[in-house]
Amino acid sequence: MTVRVGVIGTGWIGGEHIRRITDRVGGAEVVAVTDIDADRAARAVAGTGARVLATGEEVIAAEDVDAVVVTSWGPAHAESVLAAVAAGKPVFCEKPLATSAEDAQRILDAEARHGARLVQVGFMRRYDxxxxxxxxxxxxxxxxxxxxxxxxxxxxxxxxxxxxxxxxxxxxxxxxxxxxxxxxxxxxxxxxxxxxxxxxxxxxxxxxxxxxxxxxxxxxxxxxxxxxxxxxxxxxxxxxxxxxxxxxxxxxxxxxxxxxxxxxxxxxDWVQRFAGAFDAEFQSWADEVAAGTPTTGPNAWDGYxxxxxxxxxxxxxxxxxxxxxxxxxxxxxxx
Structure with missing residues (x-):
C-alpha cells in the first residue's frame, strides 16, 4: 500500500518534508498540499503531481488523502491536528503539537473520544x-x-x-x-x-x-x-x-x-546533524500508517x-x- 499524504504548510520545513517523502521515503507519496501562500505551495510540489488546495480542511477531507502532515505555523497546529483526528486520519505534526498545554489537552481528549491513537509528533531525535x-x-x-x-x-x-x-x-x-x-x-x-x-x-x-x-x-x-x-x-x-x-x-x-x-x-546547522533521523522518522511513520497500526513514535501525550x-x-x-x-x-x- 502506498500512503497518500496531504501536507498543511509548505514553508521551509514543509518543503523539506515534501522532498523527503517524495525522494527518500518508500511507500508514501504527497498528493495534496495547502499553504497561506498558494504560489509557494505550487513551487513546493512542482513536478510531483500533487495538487494545491485552498485550505487545510480541504486537504484533510480529500478522499485520496490517507494521512496528514502538519508543518504550518506553530499556533495553528492544534486545530489542524484536531480536524485530522475528527476525520479519523493519522496525522504527523511537527513540533510543537500545540503552543499551550490547554490545546494539547484538547488533542488528548479528542484521541480518547476517537478510541485510537492517530497522532505522531516530530521529535526526530528519538530516531537518531x-x-x-x-x-x-x-x-x-x-x-x-x-x-x-x-x-x-x-x-x-x-x-x-x-x-x-x-x-x-x-x-x-x-x-x-x-x-x-x-x-x-x-x-x-x-x-x-x-x-x-x-x-x-x-x-x-x-x-x-x-x-x-x-x-x-x-x-x-x-x-x-x-x-x-x-x-x-x-x-x-x-x-x-x-x-x-x-x-x-x-x-x-x-x-x-x-x-x-x-x-x-x-x-x-541542525539539518546536517539530523538528516538521517528525519528520514528514519518518516519511513517508520509511513510503514506503520500503511500497516494500519498505531505509530510507535512520539505521540500526543509526548506533545502534551x-x-x-x-x-x-x-x-x-x-x-x-x-x-x-x-x-x-x-x-x-x-x-
Missing part, C-alpha cells in the same frame, strides 16, 4: 542513531540507575525574531522530549538561570540560559542552551548512572592535519508533556525560581 544507542544502554541497565544527565544545545546564531522564551519553547523542547524518553520518566520541576550574557546576541535576548530539571524519580538534569555560540551547531548529552555513564557520540568528520594542527569540521514543561520553563525564566510542572499521571491510553 546515537540517541538510540544511548537508549539501549540505559534501558538494559548498562549504567545502573540513572542519577544525572548533562546536556548542551548550541547554535551559531539566531535571527532577531528569536526571543528569550524560545530558548525553552523552540530549542530546549527537543532535549525535554529526548530526556523523558531516555530516562523513562517525567519532569516534575524546572528552574532557568541566566549567566553573564554573550555580547554576540541581540539586546532583547537572554543568552545563554541554563535549564535545571528534576525528574519525578529524583534524577537531576542540567541543560545549557546557547544560541549565539558563533562556532557551529553542537548537541551533547551524557547520562550518569550508579555504575557508569553513557554519552552521545560525536558526529564523525574527516581529521585534517595541516599547518601544524589537527582539526575536524564542526556542523553548522513537552508543552507542560515548556510552559513551566517560561514561567521559571521570568520568576528565577523553581517552578513545578504539575504534570499529571500518564493515561493508560498512552502507556
Amino acid at each position: 542513531t546515537g540517541y538510540r544507542q544511548m537508549k539501549e544502554v540505559v534501558s538494559a541497565g548498562g549504567i545502573g540507575t540513572p542519577l544525572m544527565a548533562h546536556c548542551v544545545h548550541r547554535n551559531p546564531t539566531v535571527p532577531e525574531s528569536y526571543h528569550s522564551e524560545m530558548a525553552s519553547q523552540d530549542t530546549a523542547v527537543h532535549e525535554i522530549d529526548v530526556l523523558r524518553w531516555l530516562l523513562d520518566d517525567e519532569i516534575s520541576s524546572v528552574q532557568v538561570l541566566t549567566p553573564r550574557p554573550t555580547g554576540k546576541r541581540f539586546e532583547h535576548l537572554r543568552d545563554p540560559q541554563m535549564l535545571l530539571f528534576e525528574m519525578v524519580g529524583g534524577a537531576r538534569v542540567d541543560l545549557e542552551v546557547f544560541v549565539n555560540c558563533q562556532y557551529g551547531y553542537e548537541i551533547g548529552c551524557e547520562v550518569v548512572g550508579e555504575e557508569g555513564t553513557v554519552r552521545l557520540p560525536e558526529v564523525p568528520g574527516a581529521v585534517v592535519r595541516s599547518a601544524a594542527r589537527t582539526s575536524t569540521p564542526v556542523l553548522q 508533556a513537552a508543552a507542560v514543561v515548556t510552559d513551566a520553563a517560561v514561567r521559571a525564566l521570568h520568576s528565577g525560581g523553581v517552578v513545578e510542572t504539575g504534570i499529571k499521571e500518564r493515561p493508560a491510553f498512552y502507556a
Whole structure:
C-alpha cells in the first residue's frame, strides 16, 4: 500500500518534508498540499503531481488523502491536528503539537473520544542513531540507575525574531522530549538561570540560559542552551548512572592535519546533524500508517508533556525560581 499524504504548510520545513517523502521515503507519496501562500505551495510540489488546495480542511477531507502532515505555523497546529483526528486520519505534526498545554489537552481528549491513537509528533531525535544507542544502554541497565544527565544545545546564531522564551519553547523542547524518553520518566520541576550574557546576541535576548530539571524519580538534569555560540551547531548529552555513564557520540568528520594542527569540521546547522533521523522518522511513520497500526513514535501525550514543561520553563525564566510542572499521571491510553 502506498500512503497518500496531504501536507498543511509548505514553508521551509514543509518543503523539506515534501522532498523527503517524495525522494527518500518508500511507500508514501504527497498528493495534496495547502499553504497561506498558494504560489509557494505550487513551487513546493512542482513536478510531483500533487495538487494545491485552498485550505487545510480541504486537504484533510480529500478522499485520496490517507494521512496528514502538519508543518504550518506553530499556533495553528492544534486545530489542524484536531480536524485530522475528527476525520479519523493519522496525522504527523511537527513540533510543537500545540503552543499551550490547554490545546494539547484538547488533542488528548479528542484521541480518547476517537478510541485510537492517530497522532505522531516530530521529535526526530528519538530516531537518531546515537540517541538510540544511548537508549539501549540505559534501558538494559548498562549504567545502573540513572542519577544525572548533562546536556548542551548550541547554535551559531539566531535571527532577531528569536526571543528569550524560545530558548525553552523552540530549542530546549527537543532535549525535554529526548530526556523523558531516555530516562523513562517525567519532569516534575524546572528552574532557568541566566549567566553573564554573550555580547554576540541581540539586546532583547537572554543568552545563554541554563535549564535545571528534576525528574519525578529524583534524577537531576542540567541543560545549557546557547544560541549565539558563533562556532557551529553542537548537541551533547551524557547520562550518569550508579555504575557508569553513557554519552552521545560525536558526529564523525574527516581529521585534517595541516599547518601544524589537527582539526575536524564542526556542523553548522541542525539539518546536517539530523538528516538521517528525519528520514528514519518518516519511513517508520509511513510503514506503520500503511500497516494500519498505531505509530510507535512520539505521540500526543509526548506533545502534551513537552508543552507542560515548556510552559513551566517560561514561567521559571521570568520568576528565577523553581517552578513545578504539575504534570499529571500518564493515561493508560498512552502507556
